[in-house]
Amino acid sequence: xxxxxxxxxxxxxxxxxxxxxxxxxxxxxxxxxxxxxxxxxxxxxxxxxxxxxxxxxxxxxxxxxxxxxxxxxxxxxxxxxxxxxxxxxxxxxxxxxxxxxxxxxxxxx
Numbered sequence: 001x002x003x004x005x006x007x008x009x010x011x012x013x014x015x016x017x018x019x020x021x022x023x024x025x026x027x028x029x030x031x032x033x034x035x036x037x038x039x040x041x042x043x044x045x046x047x048x049x050x051x052x053x054x055x056x057x058x059x060x061x062x063x064x065x066x067x068x069x070x071x072x073x074x075x076x077x078x079x080x081x082x083x084x085x086x087x088x089x090x091x092x093x094x095x096x097x098x099x100x101x102x103x104x105x106x107x108x109x
Contacts, residue, residue: 003055005093007100010042010049010061017058018042018051021083047080050100052093059088062097066108077105 010018018038028034041063042049052060063080079101084093 005059005091005096006053007050007096008053010051012039012042014051014058015039015042017053018049018061021058021061021085024085025083048104050097052084052088052097054088054093058085060084060093060097062101064101064105066105075108077101077108 015035015038019034022028022034022038041047047063047065050062050064051058052062060083062082064077065080066075066077068074069076079098082094082097084097
């Protein structure tokens with residue numbers, strides 16, 4: 001039985017887990033620095049990264065941004081990326097991440 005899914009903002013302590021998850025989906029291109037990219041994304045104020053963890057390990061992530069749409073005249077939240085580890089698919093990790101982003105977006109808009 002797997003533990004409870006916990007969703008929270010990503011921090012620098014999550015970089016290795018984020019890198020491992022991304023490597024599962026997309027091997028880093030030659031000469032690329034996935035770790036540096038993950039650090040930049042986590043520290044970037046223009047968008048947010050949430051991680052899902054189970055038993056202390058990163059098993060999912062959702063990258064999102066909140067911005068003002070000119071043509072609508074309102075704030076909009078957009079999901080930029082969503083990844084779930086192969087070992088934790090079909091148990092609600094992605095759904096939990098999406099529900100959390102909807103909750104956070106409603107608080108901010």
